[in-house]
Amino acid sequence: MMDDGYANRLRRRRYREQRRREHMRRGAAMACIGAVIALCLCMVVAIPRRSATVASAAVADMRGCRASMAWPVADAHVVGAFDPPPQPWDPGHRGVDLAVELGGDLLAPADGIIAFSGTVAGKSVVTIRHGRLTSTFEPAQTALPAGSRIGRGDRFATVAGESDHCGESCVHWGVxxxxxxxLDPVGQAETRKIVLKPVTET
Known part of the structure; x- marks a missing residue:
C-alpha cells in the first residue's frame, strides 16, 4: 500500500508539472500574439513610408516628363480642332488651327530640318521633318533654305502669305x-502621363 506522504508528494509534483505546462502554453500564446501585433504595427508604419517614397518618385518622374512636341506659337489657343477624314482621300481637317496674328513668330515644335518652304496650291507652306514625324504650317514663310537644321523652340518662320482657310488670325499646324x-498635334504637344496619387496618412 502506498504511503500517504509519498502519495501527497506525487500529487503535488503532478500539480506543479501541470502548472508549469500551462504556464509554458500561456507564454507561447502571448509570444504569438505579441508577434502578430508587432507585424501589424510594422505594416501600418511601412505603408505610408512606402507611399511617400512612391509619391516622391512619381513627382520626380513627372518633372522629367516631356511632351514629344512643343507648341509652335506662344500662348497656344486652338481655334480649329483636328477632324481627320474617314478615308485618306476624303475631305477633313488634317491638323489644328492656332490663334496667332499675321506676322507672328513660329517656333519649332521639335528638333528637325527644314524640308520645304514655298507655295503649294496657292498656299504658303513651310514643312519641318522631325525624324519619323513631319510638321506642316500654313500660312508660313521662312528665310531659311531647305536642309537647315533647327532646334526645338527655335524661331524658324513667321505667319505670312496665303492660306485657304486661316486668313490673318491663325496658323494651320499639321503632323x-x-x-x-x-496625327492630332494637340496629342503630341500635351504632356500625357498617369501618376498614381499617394496614400494619405491619417
Whole structure:
C-alpha cells in the first residue's frame, strides 16, 4: 500500500508539472500574439513610408516628363480642332488651327530640318521633318533654305502669305507620320502621363 506522504508528494509534483505546462502554453500564446501585433504595427508604419517614397518618385518622374512636341506659337489657343477624314482621300481637317496674328513668330515644335518652304496650291507652306514625324504650317514663310537644321523652340518662320482657310488670325499646324498618316498635334504637344496619387496618412 502506498504511503500517504509519498502519495501527497506525487500529487503535488503532478500539480506543479501541470502548472508549469500551462504556464509554458500561456507564454507561447502571448509570444504569438505579441508577434502578430508587432507585424501589424510594422505594416501600418511601412505603408505610408512606402507611399511617400512612391509619391516622391512619381513627382520626380513627372518633372522629367516631356511632351514629344512643343507648341509652335506662344500662348497656344486652338481655334480649329483636328477632324481627320474617314478615308485618306476624303475631305477633313488634317491638323489644328492656332490663334496667332499675321506676322507672328513660329517656333519649332521639335528638333528637325527644314524640308520645304514655298507655295503649294496657292498656299504658303513651310514643312519641318522631325525624324519619323513631319510638321506642316500654313500660312508660313521662312528665310531659311531647305536642309537647315533647327532646334526645338527655335524661331524658324513667321505667319505670312496665303492660306485657304486661316486668313490673318491663325496658323494651320499639321503632323503626319512617314506613311502619310495624320496625327492630332494637340496629342503630341500635351504632356500625357498617369501618376498614381499617394496614400494619405491619417
Amino acid at each position: 503626319r507620320t512617314g506613311d502619310e498618316r495624320y
